[in-house]
Structure formats: C-alpha cells, structure tokens
Amino acid sequence: MTSSVKDLSLAPGGHRKIDWAARHSPVLNAVRDRYLKDGTFEGLTVGVSLPIEAKTAYLTVVLAEAGAEVALASPGPFFVQDDVAAALAERGVTVYASSDNPPEEADRELERVLDHGPDVIIDDRAALTRLLHTTRRHLLGKVRGASEETTSGVAKLRAMQDQGVLEIPTIAANDARCKYLFDNRYGTGQSTITAIMQNTNLMLGGKRLVVVGYGWCGKGIARYAAGLGARVTVCEVDPVRGLEAYADGFDVLPALEAAGFGEIFITATGGRHVLAREHFERMRNGAILANAGGVDVEIDVDALGELARKRYEARRNVEAFVMPDGRELHLVGRGMVVNLTAGDGHPVEIMDLTFAIQALCAHHLANRRQTEPGVHLLPREIDDRVAGIKLQTLGMGVDRLTPQQEEFLREWRE
Numbered sequence: 001m002t003s004s005v006k007d008l009s010l011a012p013g014g015h016r017k018i019d020w021a022a023r024h025s026p027v028l029n030a031v032r033d034r035y036l037k038d039g040t041f042e043g044l045t046v047g048v049s050l051p052i053e054a055k056t057a058y059l060t061v062v063l064a065e066a067g068a069e070v071a072l073a074s075p076g077p078f079f080v081q082d083d084v085a086a087a088l089a090e091r092g093v094t095v096y097a098s099s100d101n102p103p104e105e106a107d108r109e110l111e112r113v114l115d116h117g118p119d120v121i122i123d124d125r126a127a128l129t130r131l132l133h134t135t136r137r138h139l140l141g142k143v144r145g146a147s148e149e150t151t152s153g154v155a156k157l158r159a160m161q162d163q164g165v166l167e168i169p170t171i172a173a174n175d176a177r178c179k180y181l182f183d184n185r186y187g188t189g190q191s192t193i194t195a196i197m198q199n200t201n202l203m204l205g206g207k208r209l210v211v212v213g214y215g216w217c218g219k220g221i222a223r224y225a226a227g228l229g230a231r232v233t234v235c236e237v238d239p240v241r242g243l244e245a246y247a248d249g250f251d252v253l254p255a256l257e258a259a260g261f262g263e264i265f266i267t268a269t270g271g272r273h274v275l276a277r278e279h280f281e282r283m284r285n286g287a288i289l290a291n292a293g294g295v296d297v298e299i300d301v302d303a304l305g306e307l308a309r310k311r312y313e314a315r316r317n318v319e320a321f322v323m324p325d326g327r328e329l330h331l332v333g334r335g336m337v338v339n340l341t342a343g344d345g346h347p348v349e350i351m352d353l354t355f356a357i358q359a360l361c362a363h364h365l366a367n368r369r370q371t372e373p374g375v376h377l378l379p380r381e382i383d384d385r386v387a388g389i390k391l392q393t394l395g396m397g398v399d400r401l402t403p404q405q406e407e408f409l410r411e412w413r414e
C-alpha cells in the first residue's frame with residue numbers, strides 16, 4: 001500500500017535528520033547487527049504508532065532492513081514532522097501522516113496501519129491496541145503482541161487487563177529500566193526545558209518554577225530546571241514522592257498554594273485537570289504553562305479558554321489567554337506533550353536506548369516468546385544486555401559477581 005504524506009518534496013531535509021539520528025544511535029545499531037538480522041522479521045508486518053520524527057523514523061528503517069513490512073502513523077497531526085514522513089515514504093516504510101490532517105481523524109490513520117494486518121505492534125498510549133479491540137477486532141487473531149511505549153499507555157493496558165478485555169500479549173516497554181530511568185527522567189527533563197526555553201526565549205535562572213507530579217518525568221524536569229538556576233517547587237499527591245522531592249532539595253506544596261507564586265508551571269502526572277480553573281484564577285500575570293505528561297488534559301485548556309476574554313498567538317507555539325482582570329497566562333505547545341508538539345522530542349542518545357528496547361520487545365513478540373494475553377515485563381536480562389551495549393559503546397563496563405560472591409548472597413547461614 002502507498003504512503004500518504006503532506007509533501008514528498010520535503011524528503012531531503014527528512015533524510016538528513018534520519019541520517020543524523022542513525023549516526024547517534026550506536027545501541028540500536030548494535031542490536032540490529034547482533035539480534036535483528038536473524039530472519040525473525042522476514043515476511044512479518046510491524047504496525048507502529050509513535051510521534052513521527054527522526055528517531056522514530058530510524059527505528060522503523062531498522063525494522064524494515066531486518067525484513068519487516070512496516071506501517072506507521074502518528075497519534076495525531078501535532079506529532080508529525082512532514083519532512084521526516086516524506087523521507088520515510090522514500091525509504092520503504094508505509095507512512096500515513098500529515099501535520100495538516102484534522103486531529104479528529106487521527107484514528108483513521110491508525111486504522112489504516114491496522115489494515116496492514118500487523119503481526120507485531122509498537123504502540124504509543126495504547127492507541128493501536130485499543131482500536132484493535134474495538135473497530136478492528138477481526139484482526140486480533142493475527143497479532144502476536146504489542147509493545148507499549150509510555151507510562152499512560154501501560155496504565156490503559158493494565159485497565160484493559162483488569163477488566164478482562166485484553167486479548168493479546170503486551171510488553172510494557174516503558175517499564176524496562178533502560179526506558180523509564182533514562183527516557184522519562186533525563187529525556188523529559190532535557191527536552192521539556194529546552195522546548196520551553198526555545199519557544200519563550202526567556203531565562204530560567206531565578207524563576208519560580210512549579211513541577212506538578214514527581215514521578216520519573218517530574219524528577220527529570222525538576223533536576224534540569226534546578227541545574228539552570230530555577231527555584232523549584234514540587235506538587236504531589238503521593239506523600240512519599242513529596243518527601244523524596246523535599247530530600248532532593250525542593251519545596252513541596254499543594255498546587256493551589258504554588259499557583260499564587262509560580263512563574264512557570266509544568267505538569268507531568270498522566271492525570272486530568274491537575275491545573276484547572278481554581279489555579280488559573282490565582283496565577284500571576286505572565287505565568288507560563290506547559291504540559292510534559294502523556295495526556296493532553298493535564299492542563300484544563302477548555303477552562304482556560306472559558307475564563308479568557310481574549311486569546312491570541314503571543315509567539316510561535318505560545319498562546320496568550322487574557323483574563324477578565326487583565327492578567328495574561330501563556331500556554332506553550334497547546335497543553336499537549338510540549339517536548340514533542342513544540343520541540344524535537346528527546347535527545348537522540350535517549351531514544352537510542354528506548355528504541356533498542358522497543359526493537360527487542362518486537363523481536364521477542366515476533367518469536368512468540370510471550371504468548372499469554374496480558375501486560376508483561378521485558379525479561380530483565382534483555383534490559384541488562386541493552387545497558388551493557390551502551391556502556392560498551394562508551395568504552396566503559398561493569399564487573400560480574402564471582403561464583404563465591406553469588407554463593408555468599410544466596411546463603412543464609414553465617
């Protein structure tokens with residue numbers, strides 16, 4: 001089937017971006033050479049839903065080179081770099097994506113991916129998996145399994161499992177240590193702060209910055225912001241995580257209190273309306289709001305619109321909401337995942353680790369090494385292998401326990 005992209009003439013710029021990602025992806029390259037070329041993917045179809053940018057593109061190129069037919073769509077038009085989509089169409093990956101597509105038609109593009117009849121799925125926020133269980137049920141039988149990219153997607157899959165409706169094996173790629181410890185923490189930390197600074201052109205040093213949610217993403221954001229001199233306050237609902245934030249050197253306060261003094265607010269919870277009307281009513285003139293969480297309802301943008309007497313584009317990717325009392329609140333990246341909708345996503349080296357994990361999850365499922373319907377973890381030794389390869393590419397390494405040390409740890413007698 002043929003790709004459907006915005007403009008094929010944009011391909012040269014996309015090729016350069018993909019080549020750059022390939023050059024900085026030593027782990028995925030090693031995984032390709034050591035594991036993916038064993039014929040597993042010959043004759044199989046891999047359906048992918050991920051933000052379409054250079055690192056995602058390189059993952060799909062690697063899978064295609066390993067013999068798979070790959071079909072790709074994005075979770076929506078705000079996650080599409082058209083030059084990359086055009087380049088991919090030229091590299092033998094079928095891609096259904098354009099930044100011009102209406103957001104409400106995102107499911108249609110994803111269904112076109114499913115209509116390829118995938119054997120294996122690489123998913124983001126469980127979008128393909130949910131469609132597979134609803135509008136494309138007739139394709140369920142062919143799917144060997146799905147690998148899930150993000151925390152919010154894993155939560156959806158667990159909800160499906162709890163309700164007894166998940167009919168395929170899935171791997172929580174997000175829950176691999178080589179994923180969340182680096183991608184969610186350092187990747188989100190760097191790329192969220194970069195996107196906010198790039199789009200506002202404002203300084204971070206000295207600013208009162210509020211991070212809502214101190215999970216892996218929130219920890220990364222707080223750490224990078226503090227490193228650049230911001231005065232960080234954390235808001236949590238989990239007292240232990242709040243205490244952890246305190247021990248890491250941050251103030252911890254309820255969001256309503258922080259609303260009154262924050263100058264920059266970043267949400268990273270995966271929850272709904274964590275910043276809402278009552279917070280907007282207290283915020284200072286000029287406050288900046290951005291979301292780094294995986295759902296686009298963390299900031300109640302509808303309420304912000306209802307409160308505002310006027311809204312206008314203050315800068316590219318920055319929308320100003322003028323309140324009845326004259327205060328302006330500035331929303332970066334539409335309240336969607338800011339590092340992707342208003343930035344280039346995570347650093348290449350981070351996605352190199354994430355996509356090495358994803359490639360191995362796909363390989364695992366393609367080989368039917370996990371056949372039980374439900375949500376599963378990637379076997380620990382595969383995670384260890386990826387970390388080992390990364391250390392090797394850095395010219396570093398770790399030690400191994402000696403047999404005596406292993407025995408000491410196993411033995412309970414002194």
Ligand SMILES: NC(=O)c1ccc[n+]([C@@H]2O[C@H](COP(=O)([O-])OP(=O)(O)OC[C@H]3O[C@@H](n4cnc5c(N)ncnc54)[C@H](O)[C@@H]3O)[C@@H](O)[C@H]2O)c1
Nearest residue numbers: 150151152213215216217236237238269270271292293294
């Ligand atoms: N921007 C990115 O590139 C990126 C990368 C990875 C994950 N994500 C997404 O970011 C979100 C967070 O991921 P994570 O891995 O950090 O999850 P996590 O579960 O480790 O952390 C979420 C934290 O938010 C807290 N929380 C929930 N509701 C809250 C509320 N109303 N107020 C304050 N705190 C609240 C929870 O207690 C938890 O500590 C998810 O939606 C995930 O999909 C985004």
Ligand SMILES: N[C@@H](CCSC[C@H]1O[C@@H](n2cnc3c(=O)[nH]cnc32)[C@H](O)[C@@H]1O)C(=O)O
Nearest residue numbers: 051056075125149150183294337344345346
């Ligand atoms: N696309 C989702 C939200 C994604 S949440 C964030 C996920 O994006 C992933 N991510 C972050 N940066 C990049 C990137 O540059 N390329 C591809 N995926 C990325 C990251 O691994 C994380 O788990 C939606 O429908 O709203």
